Amino acid sequence: NAGVTQTPKFQVLKTGQSMTLQCAQDMNHEYMSWYRQDPGMGLRLIHYSVGAGITDQGEVPNGYNVSRSTTEDFPLRLLSAAPSQTSVYFCASSQTLGRSSYNEQFFGPGTRLTVL
């Protein structure tokens, strides 16, 4: 198993450009999520999905869109990049996640994004 993969590893954008960060997992996990990590801020949840066709907002969803058409893939779209979106982005997945069923979260290697 490849686990959780993210592409690209590095990306530089100009303000106003759009792009999609890719995330895929081959573990048949229902739960997938996107986080951004900024110095001193820990991980902040952007969007998450509890299954194909179901997505919801996290703590910092503005400026980002997601969709979940398959179990395996959970892309994150930046519609119009801004310097404030310069960050390291992590995708994670796990088996079902809920009040009585928590499982290990598997993280991807991250994408380092710079917006000029």
Next chain:
Amino acid sequence: SQELEQSPQSLIVQEGKNLTINCTSSKTLYGLYWYKQKYGEGLIFLMMLQKGGEEKSHEKITAKLDEKKQQSSLHITASQPSHAGIYLCGAGFGSGNTGKLIFGQGTTLQVKP
């Protein structure tokens, strides 16, 4: 996240010393995770706690979730330079929560040889 507070924010210890990192919330914690991150790298899963009073250990690292399930502590015994990095706690919250996993702001640990 303000829902999950870690303390201290940073810590410098001499090699061989013990240390404790705390993760606190005003709400009940469900599925409490501890991860470690080396600078510029990905996240390494350490432990997950679910039951009040639960305690788990891995090598020289012990994590505990208190009986009220509102605080967790991570204790490192006889610290080594390899323990240096950022420690992150994460948790789900509240009744009816399905899927929103929030993390604290992290604790940066330096271990001086």
